[in-house]
Amino acid sequence: MGCASSVPDRNAGSLTGLNDGSTASDSKNLKVKLVLLGDSGVGKSCIVLRFVRGQFDPTSKVTVGASFLSQTIALPDSTTVKFEIWDTAGQERYAALAPLYYRGAAVAVVAYDITSSESFSKAKYWVKELQKHGSPDIVMALVGNKADLHENRVVSVEDAVEYAEKNGMFFIETSAKTADNINQLFEEIAKRLPRPSVVSV
């Protein structure tokens, strides 16, 4: 819900595809692989779409698939970060495939739905997996989505904060529906990226 109202601009996906191999990251312009994990139905793709289309003309009729998207943001220190966002299938039966996706990722965003304790448990599972098998310097963010549905909240902010702190993660609650905190999420991630060593894309 809440992410089907308009569609992103054609540039949003930056579909340079097969011939995009020559763009290298440098210290001013980072290119990072971000993997998105979380139960199905927590709104992973909505978060990305919000982020990606926010800065483009929402009246554009061009549509893109939401499983791979990229978006560049500029930081105050005049550097840019290009996120290449890899969505993963959240259904239980596909859990074993996730390592293929987060291999080499510089960032992992682990999302859950604040109205579903099950999705929070699943998020914890992903965090453990990443700690075991992800790259050691991966930047992890814990994201409680659907913050607009606070009347149905079952996962408290306190619990999530505590868990995130214990695991050295950055935590934020978002609403893909209202766009609350979406940009903040990605800006915060960008700030936390280890500068020179992140050139892993």
Place this chain on the structure above:
Amino acid sequence: MEGGVGGAVSSPASTPLTWNDFLDRMRQPSAVNFVKSIKSFIESFTTKVRNTEEDSASVQQFLFNMVEAFRAHPLWAGCSEEELESAGEGLEKYVMTKLFNHAFASNPDERKHDEELSEKMALVQQFIRPENLDIKPTFQNETSWLLAQKELQKINMYKAPRDKLVCILNCCKVINNLLLNASLSTSENHPGADEFLPVLIYVTIKANPPQLYSNLLYIQRYRRESHLVSEPAYYFTNIFSAESFIWNINAKTLSIDELEFQNNMESARALLPGISTNTDSITATSQTTHHDVKTERIKSKESQASENRKKLDGKVSDTAKSESVSVLETKGANDLLKEEELRKYFSEYQFLYASAGDLTVKDVENLLDNYKQLVLKYVSFLKGIGAFNPSFPSSLTEKSAETSNTREPNDVKESDRDSDKFDVFCKAVEDSISESPSDQTDQTMESNDHHEFPDADGNSSVNTWTEDSGMLGFNLSPTRVEEILNSDTIGNSITNISKDHGSLDSDSEKTQRSNEAAVP
């Protein structure tokens, strides 16, 4: 429509001119050293003992070094990054087409994996339902998925890693567009990976693309590393995941009751020999111990069937009959080469020794008639020995049609005039064979891209870009055809049978067509 993996696939940057541009530059006298390096690399690669890891590393290193050398060379002076990019693509295609027979599916374990995987898909495809993979009803549209399946099934028609990758990307693109259309016409959310991956898995199972595992490894090893990044890498990871999921498929991963799953597999197994001739994989079966008894039964059924066939044609071996086609063919070719007067065998095929320049407009009709007869003979022959498999709808005709579309205009004069007739013919063939070409045929129908640089001194008298018999599905490699042609001394100047696949061009066009078709 743009979007999805769209840009990746139909990106015009390196498309139509890439390949010819690369070859043209290589024919320049100043490219002589490049040609030498390439030839010597190919030579050294083909003669050394296979080691997949080292092979991949050496090709990657070579391609990288060459592109750097291009960059510094006067031939590319003042060229844009894009043109250099084209050269890199051309180089990769040239080198890998040459190395294909050595680099593709060279490992026996991987070939075994291919067979078992293919068998698994052949079984599972008979009972799997979209819900088994969590595909929501909104996104269930099996008819449209056929388009995606077709893209995937083309993977063995190409030899270059990029071309193979494009087949995968095209398949993903079609799926993305279908999902998007479905989500726009309902109130469903924008589809993400939760929707995409299950459909890709479903489509892959239904398509049962030939040698999927080997193809994926080949792309991973030989597509230039710098180009297996970003979006293509993402979709490549998805198909790899799909392969891994299918390989490990069981009752649990499909949310089917264990007993029901077993029963489904058994019924599928029992049905398979009856409706298909994909017996290679059936006999290679039986890693599943539960089914040993059943498998035995099927095996005996199968050999019974082959017994019957044996009566019809005493030469067909009773185990792997598809293989026997190629065995026969190879044997025949070897025998032919020993013949003193090879030419007499070909006297009725008047165009065999012709080059494109010899043809007149009037010949086109003759040629076409000849071709039709040949195809019908060949198809009947295959049919006769039972080498057809119904699991690949219309790929023979499709391939033929495609080839006719992508033909260079100067290859065969006035070819357009016949395209209508040709389509009718294709249709007729399609109608006349209720079953379609087998896996085996499919594999052998791969493009026999065979390209030669001129001699180092720049003489390029031999570049006849003719269609070769690859489109008919002969197992004979172009080199072998060449060998046969040349072994009979008739003073003909054909030293090269080659065909530009034109894949880049045609792929984007075709996908566009598929997508237009996909959009209601």
